[in-house]
Amino acid sequence: GAGVSQSPSNKVTEKGKDVELRCDPISGHTALYWYRQSLGQGLEFLIYFQGNSAPDKSGLPSDRFSAERTGGSVSTLTIQRTQQEDSAVYLCASSLDNEQFFGPGTRLTVL
Amino acid sequence: GDSVTQMEGPVTLSEEAFLTINCTYTATGYPSLFWYVQYPGEGLQLLLKATKADDKGSNKGFEATYRKETTSFHLEKGSVQVSDSAVYFCAQGGSEKLVFGKGTKLTVNP
Numbered sequence: 001g002a003g004v005s006q007s008p009s010n011k012v013t014e015k016g017k018d019v020e021l022r023c024d025p026i027s028g029h030t031a032l033y034w035y036r037q038s039l040g041q042g043l044e045f046l047i048y049f050q051g052n053s054a055p056d057k058s059g060l061p062s063d064r065f066s067a068e069r070t071g072g073s074v075s076t077l078t079i080q081r082t083q084q085e086d087s088a089v090y091l092c093a094s095s096l097d098n099e100q101f102f103g104p105g106t107r108l109t110v111l
Numbered sequence: 112g113d114s115v116t117q118m119e120g121p122v123t124l125s126e127e128a129f130l131t132i133n134c135t136y137t138a139t140g141y142p143s144l145f146w147y148v149q150y151p152g153e154g155l156q157l158l159l160k161a162t163k164a165d166d167k168g169s170n171k172g173f174e175a176t177y178r179k180e181t182t183s184f185h186l187e188k189g190s191v192q193v194s195d196s197a198v199y200f201c202a203q204g205g206s207e208k209l210v211f212g213k214g215t216k217l218t219v220n221p
Contacts (some may be wrong), residue, residue, distance in 0.1 A: 032207060041212035043200065088144065091155065098143050098162070098205045102155040 002026065004103035006092050011083055021077045021106045025094030031076050033100060034067055038088035041047065046090075082110045091097045113138045116213035117201045121166050124191055132186040132215050134175075134201035142170075142203040144177050144184040149198045149214075158186075158199070191219045 045059040159168030164179035
């Protein structure tokens, strides 16, 4: 079956612009996660959605970052007023139990 | 807070050598433990997992045992292949989020 998909695969933007990253989880998975992978920080948790519960936003690094999950499926991670330190690979994962399946990621480059 | 510490790389081995990548964790409860692998140019894939103390996870010749007494989950393989060259991440967590180690890059030479 289809895995987790993310779009775009690559995004280059200018400092100060807003970006939206999309994640399509595996059908039927109730949980969705966003992580960030960067050279300096490794893999960091950003945000977690579970069903209709309020999301766990404890990993978001600043108020410039936000995420939505519409209809319990697709999720969008939005970064406002991007900074160069936001450059990283943004990974989405979904799960039905405690095993997370990862998408291929979106590589974000902020010039 | 919860954390994972794994041995820093890079690790370079010859084909058929024995591999150990050390991983220890700190946690307030009893998390599940995971090893993920990232092959060059590919996404993160689950390699193996263990959900409770003394469980052994295994896959593709790799093994790791959940040791509560030493809070460890070391990854081992008896005979590595060139195709095992990748970055390996140890992680802890459950249904809520994963906490990852910084990754260990393994290169296996023929």
